Amino acid sequence: MPQEKKGRKKEMPIPKGVVARLPIYFRHLTELQKLGTERLSSAQLGEDLDLTAAQIRSDLSYFGSFGQQGYGYNVSELLKQVQNIIGLDRTYSMVLVGAGNLGKAIGGYEAFREKGFQIKAIFDVDPLLIGNYHTGVIIKPFSELPDYLQKNKTDIGIIATPKEASQEVCQVLAAGGVSSIWNFSPAQLTVPDGVLIEHIHLTDSLLRLVFRINEQRKQFV
């Protein structure tokens, strides 16, 4: 199937594996651009990311990007394509529910703001937090969330509440027309059809580390 030099064909869906690697390409290319690297070969990119050169070329073909013999890939051009595919060519308005330690950490995360993610409002039920400002955003009572969502188009709802509260928060967000939820609570949330949800499972990462610790230990037994 012929491919355009710029941008990928809408008709060509990107396989899950490639999607999962998009952020990795994004991070690495951003780093290379910061370092002033102008171009690199698929072999080098593969080495950096622990992927085969063939794998890299196959992945990048989905981005409608083709290296040139003896030149390789143009870093900033490739980065721009990856950004556009991910959807970083626009900004996203977010609300954060839960202003505890985790919520504060998320709200203060520089990297998001840089990429066009704006936390427009923060909600909590704790009277001691309500009315305070966090990174310039006032913490409102959770009871005001439905009204806020009615008045303010919101792309992403972030859930940083205790497990027990998260399902209710999820429902209020969905009922308010928020079609994408980023969930930091350890609860398995059920969302209405058409609502996207992405979970951060801190424990998964820790368990993978622990597995590797024990695999390594076995080698020395």
Added chain:
Amino acid sequence: MPQEKKGRKKEMPIPKGVVARLPIYFRHLTELQKLGTERLSSAQLGEDLDLTAAQIRSDLSYFGSFGQQGYGYNVSELLKQVQNIIGLDRTYSMVLVGAGNLGKAIGGYEAFREKGFQIKAIFDVDPLLIGNYHTGVIIKPFSELPDYLQKNKTDIGIIATPKEASQEVCQVLAAGGVSSIWNFSPAQLTVPDGVLIEHIHLTDSLLRLVFRINEQRKQFV
């Protein structure tokens, strides 16, 4: 290759894909056990986890676990095997470096303690934090970390510092004999040979969500 009914053959390495799914099996089986489910079929498990029954059976064969015709899998037995494979049949001592919002959130995360992960000490450079207690653990000056590590065997070092400080923290942990690092800072850290590192890339998860948002949007265009 013949397999034992219990436990897996040491000689049989577990493929990356299966390893990546271990935490998912762990979470789901834990949930099922809480709900009092005693047994389930590979078909049901596949449906729950969005995998084919064949995929499930193949995965579980690495755990040395075999369903019985017309019975399926015993939930608690299967969970126990998954726990053992991951390495949750022992406890892990951890130190946490960085007692800001993120560090406090990690330190307060119930789910870890339940699974045998114990944060034994917390370190920071901020005089306003040093000397305070967080979830019963005192916050010590970062300068005392090398001495602490010399006196206290530590399995895992958690880095929850700003990006700028994380590489130095990583070196101090490794120099102190910590062979596994769980990094929450957005920095790409270099570790000495033999030191395992697992990164939590909050942004990756957000970017995957954003990609899905835009894929969904295209369908409605």
